[in-house]
Amino acid sequence: MTTTLKEVDAVVIGVGWTGSILARELTKAGLKVVGLERGANRTARDDFSLPSVRDDLKYAVRQELFQDTQMETVSLRHSVSETALPIRRLGSFLPGTGLGGAGSHWNGLTWRILPSDHKLKSHLSDRYGKDAIPAEMTIEDFPVSYDELEPYYDRFEKLCGVSGRAGNLRGQIIPGGNVFEGPRQSEYPNKPLVQSMAGSLMEAAAKGLGYHPFPGPASNASAVYTNPEGLTLGACEYCGHCERFGCEANAKASPNACVLPVLLADERFELRTHAYVKDLVYDKQARKVKSVRYVDTRSGEEYEQPAGLVILGAYVFNNVLLMRVSGIGEPYDPASGKGAVGKNYCYQVSGNSLTVFFEDKEINPFMASGSHGIFIDDFNGDNFDHAGLGFFGGAWIQGGTSNGRPILTRPVPPGTPRWGRDWKKATAKWYSHAFNIGASGCNYAHRENYLDLDPTYTDALGRPLIRMTYNFRDNDYKLAEYLGQVLGRLGKAMNPTLMSSPAVRRGNYSVVPYQSTHNTGGTMTGADPKSSVVNRYLQSWDADNLFVMGASVFPQNASYNPTGLVGALAYWSANAITTQYLKAPGPLVHA
Amino acid sequence: MADDTILRRNFLKGAAAGTAAALATVAPAQAQTSAPAAPALPASNTPEAHPWLTLNATEAAFITAAVDTLIPADELSPSGSDCGVAVFIDRQLAGAYGNGARLYRQGPFLKAKPELGYQLALTPREFFRAAVVAANDFTRKTYGKDFDRLGEADREAALKTMETGKAGFPGFSSSMFFDALLQITMEGFFADPIYGGNRDKASWKMVGYPGLPATYKEEIKTYFGKKYDKPPRSIADFS
Numbered sequence: 001m002t003t004t005l006k007e008v009d010a011v012v013i014g015v016g017w018t019g020s021i022l023a024r025e026l027t028k029a030g031l032k033v034v035g036l037e038r039g040a041n042r043t044a045r046d047d048f049s050l051p052s053v054r055d056d057l058k059y060a061v062r063q064e065l066f067q068d069t070q071m072e073t074v075s076l077r078h079s080v081s082e083t084a085l086p087i088r089r090l091g092s093f094l095p096g097t098g099l100g101g102a103g104s105h106w107n108g109l110t111w112r113i114l115p116s117d118h119k120l121k122s123h124l125s126d127r128y129g130k131d132a133i134p135a136e137m138t139i140e141d142f143p144v145s146y147d148e149l150e151p152y153y154d155r156f157e158k159l160c161g162v163s164g165r166a167g168n169l170r171g172q173i174i175p176g177g178n179v180f181e182g183p184r185q186s187e188y189p190n191k192p193l194v195q196s197m198a199g200s201l202m203e204a205a206a207k208g209l210g211y212h213p214f215p216g217p218a219s220n221a222s223a224v225y226t227n228p229e230g231l232t233l234g235a236c237e238y239c240g241h242c243e244r245f246g247c248e249a250n251a252k253a254s255p256n257a258c259v260l261p262v263l264l265a266d267e268r269f270e271l272r273t274h275a276y277v278k279d280l281v282y283d284k285q286a287r288k289v290k291s292v293r294y295v296d297t298r299s300g301e302e303y304e305q306p307a308g309l310v311i312l313g314a315y316v317f318n319n320v321l322l323m324r325v326s327g328i329g330e331p332y333d334p335a336s337g338k339g340a341v342g343k344n345y346c347y348q349v350s351g352n353s354l355t356v357f358f359e360d361k362e363i364n365p366f367m368a369s370g371s372h373g374i375f376i377d378d379f380n381g382d383n384f385d386h387a388g389l390g391f392f393g394g395a396w397i398q399g400g401t402s403n404g405r406p407i408l409t410r411p412v413p414p415g416t417p418r419w420g421r422d423w424k425k426a427t428a429k430w431y432s433h434a435f436n437i438g439a440s441g442c443n444y445a446h447r448e449n450y451l452d453l454d455p456t457y458t459d460a461l462g463r464p465l466i467r468m469t470y471n472f473r474d475n476d477y478k479l480a481e482y483l484g485q486v487l488g489r490l491g492k493a494m495n496p497t498l499m500s501s502p503a504v505r506r507g508n509y510s511v512v513p514y515q516s517t518h519n520t521g522g523t524m525t526g527a528d529p530k531s532s533v534v535n536r537y538l539q540s541w542d543a544d545n546l547f548v549m550g551a552s553v554f555p556q557n558a559s560y561n562p563t564g565l566v567g568a569l570a571y572w573s574a575n576a577i578t579t580q581y582l583k584a585p586g587p588l589v590h591a
Numbered sequence: 592m593a594d595d596t597i598l599r600r601n602f603l604k605g606a607a608a609g610t611a612a613a614l615a616t617v618a619p620a621q622a623q624t625s626a627p628a629a630p631a632l633p634a635s636n637t638p639e640a641h642p643w644l645t646l647n648a649t650e651a652a653f654i655t656a657a658v659d660t661l662i663p664a665d666e667l668s669p670s671g672s673d674c675g676v677a678v679f680i681d682r683q684l685a686g687a688y689g690n691g692a693r694l695y696r697q698g699p700f701l702k703a704k705p706e707l708g709y710q711l712a713l714t715p716r717e718f719f720r721a722a723v724v725a726a727n728d729f730t731r732k733t734y735g736k737d738f739d740r741l742g743e744a745d746r747e748a749a750l751k752t753m754e755t756g757k758a759g760f761p762g763f764s765s766s767m768f769f770d771a772l773l774q775i776t777m778e779g780f781f782a783d784p785i786y787g788g789n790r791d792k793a794s795w796k797m798v799g800y801p802g803l804p805a806t807y808k809e810e811i812k813t814y815f816g817k818k819y820d821k822p823p824r825s826i827a828d829f830s
Binding site: 050051052054055056057061062063066068069070073076078083085086087088089090091194195196197235236237238239240241249361362364366367404405406407410418419420421424425427428431432456457458507508509510511512 | 811828
């Protein structure tokens, strides 16, 4: 039995970053909006407060804030010829659930992608020739340019109170910031975070090698800050509990701190928690989504919520799943290259790192924020010449610490046993005397990396799991080896007592070690309805009242952590909806 | 409490004697040489008089001996079990984690490449039950005794054989068990003491991790390049 509810102006599926932002913009435009959140409510007072917020076992290891794989997970195979098996326990990536989503337990790095990343395919063709891009590398341009998106990047950075230092202010290059970034209209809302010992060593080494170090753009406010919504963030306490934790100081930007207090106070918004969306009711003839069906996980009862406008703001995998089970758009077929739903799934070539050990320096790794450290972009994107290298793309490279929580962070020199007396001696000796230099590599689309429906395994609602067919490819392996050499140079330039060999991404993609929660693609944005799922305003080509948010719209993944781009695109789309779509509902781009 | 201890010790001795007798026909030399050593157990071999939630006596003895081998007592910290790590493991296996929380358990369960992660039908509690039986079978075959009855050098050698996947466990690799054992041992040693391990914040003192409240807005400047000298505090100190 399904209870049909009274129609509302708009439904937002998932109340994380994008759902909160869209709901806020739509209620401001006068719409009545219902937010459907599959998880529970979360408040700073009850869920992110001292002392329990510092419980490393509960949050970092037992995964308190993450999606429960007993409800749903994803299956993986490395190639189309294999049988996919379910990811039974989260490891490689950690999607969130509950009010605020993963936006409550991220690290806070808030990037803009490079202007050349925005037009990746045409940029590489122009610079290296039309035939330079391998046929199986199915990269595309974002149909939104850097200049078009700049005001929306700016808006999201101000919402979050990002701490950083501009490197390109309206075209003026500023040493000490990221000199490779696109021009920005304004300086970061907050000054950079306080320099750590690890950061200072990275900065000196990078400068010595002629690179261009800068402090990472951190949504960890370096000072008390009031955002344009009138909400006040506290100053970062450098507690070393960002990723996997809520923020007790309210200094880390999150939907819970930066948007939701205003939204929840607005009578035009209604939050429904424990509302697990099952599918969308799609009218193919009318090219509209009529309603959203969801299950109340407290009672098992099913509801149908009709709505004039539907915002799909779930995580990457759920966005693709809901499009597939609702029959919206043509599923991607890797054999023919036709169809677009599930196409261009990308990840991050991360986990390339090197550990440096300093006998005579106190690192105090536990005094840190999640985005702490000094970065270089000299080897990112197309900031360096790729002629003759055999790969495209690059990585941001960071030296610093994000935490010293000892269940997971205990560096020891290479060759140290994993247990016993010698392990204890090395752990005690080096715990506060070491840190990592790491590189987060881009991941460019490959014809055979995609998402579809698993033929065997199902979720708690009986729907197929999303099946990920994915592996690292030639471009990724070559990039990783190249990054290893750069890491080696940086490590050596620090003149450490000891250093490990660079560990770079080799072999098959593994779901076991944590790498990043930077899953992208599957509902990509593009200029052509045949090869993309949403248009440049993130509007579905197949249902004009459906807008799809989040990193699932990326055609490929740059090296940068995706949240900055996700937030900017959310504001960009919200602007198109409120200034264009609501006035004349229909396709915003004519194919 | 004292009575319980005696009962458990007697039970363990009985179990060991039975094992030695059963093995005698297969490996008399090993059984004979090991027999005299059995009564003179070092104190750390004996599980404390602790009311275990889920571990049986054999498992408690194994886990206690294992965590004391992985984290031996020295000038840096007491032994793993003296830090409460065996108690931690018992509680974890008895609770939500041990019973498969956040573990997708729908079949079919197929043999898989290690990159696909855990693919067994067993919960962590069931996995440890099967693995401790397999580990003791391995040490009885190799050394003539249950793991907890071995001297330190043999325990270390036995764990290394398991670590390298060469202990011949039925159903899954011994390295898979070793990795799980090492992981949960380190969790117990380094987690907040509220979970029963890391007694007296021994591991935090060992490495210099200050614990709570971790509010360093000013200290990140004043302690730049300097050793942080405040004693660690834990959740209970603020509750």
